[in-house]
Amino acid sequence: MRDIPPDGTAVSATQEACAEQWRGLPARINQVLSHAGLSQTDLAKQLGLSTGFMSEVARGVKRPGPDFFMGVRHSLGVSIDWLMTGEGTMTGGAGIRQDLFLAIRLQIAVAKSAINDGDPVAKALMILIREGQLSAAAADKDFSALLERIALPDADLDLAVELYNGHLWTADPVAQRRNLLAAAVAHFEARRPINKLAAVTGASSNDHGHVQVNVGKGQRVAGRDYLEHRAPRSKK
Template sequence: MISHTGLSQAEFARRLGVSAGFTSDAARGLKKPGAEFLHAVRTVFRVSIDWLLTGDGTMRGGSGIDLDLLRTIRLQIAVARAAVIDADPIAKVLLLLIRDGRLNEAVADPDLQAFLSRIAPTDPDADLATELYNGHLWTEDSSAQLRNLLAAAVAHFEARKPLDKMAALARSAGPTIQINVIPSQRIAGRDYYEG
């Protein structure tokens, strides 16, 4: 927790009104902070006590999105759409297997695997949005949060844009290199010391 504040242990302790020794011992797990200490952390630093005690949720108390659950829901929606709207026979069988808790019987079925590959919703932008949302819940300043989210999105796409190989090679070559092929050319510095 102390590292998230950017403060030294002594300054952290001072703001909470406790001794630096107690704070050090608590950080090392030698002492267990009580309700008053946790309340002070909650009040002074606006940090979720649930997050402090269990690591659940977010530092500021917001609830993150369970990305695996969201992907499962999106897949179930795609299966339901295929079964109900498209009347796909494989989707109908799959729905029955899921409902009856017998999905493990069909895991190796190649038709089922092909069906899932065909209908599985893929939206990398939605996944990125969820990951960014989860990763930026800790920021309580909404304008800073929006700036951080935009910077993270730009960095994500900058890291994935196609590499201009010639530009990269030219950049890696550094400053212009002079190559002399005529013996009568003199290079300042070297010729001075040789001469």
């Protein structure tokens, strides 16, 4: 239910958007702390704030002023726009817009179907797109059926966009790739099929999916557990 101001008028869409951005501030602050490897106490010291105030800001109890945002920008190189609104990326880059990325994927699918397959519905949709008559396309069931058929959802591409935007802030390319891999692994680990019998009985699987990788003179065994075995040095 919308909040009604004293004058009885409904809250505007702009006011609601601003309120939503403020609600997202604590999550963005904690994301900054996690990426920077800092605690709330550490950041409070850098900004000259009390730990109590920092805690209240991080929990969304209090709203910080301009000095807070300028301080985070100066200390950690974080974009003020991103910190305040969540738009763009942590370091101020534009990032990838999810809606535009989806539109591009659909445009490619329509063009491919029209040109390569000669699909008459795809050709008709291309004409409407070129003429800016998308309202007519939205009301046509044939167009909806076409898009469902030729552009099935690709969760992996959506994941790629999320990872790109989430890890664009990392300056070190080695750390960036390591973090990207860790995030991708965590994504799929969290969605692995559950062995219901093992979950109920408490039994553990003996298959840990170890893979041995030879790197120079060393051997690395990677899987759920990480082991590293060094080859013995040769005696002279």
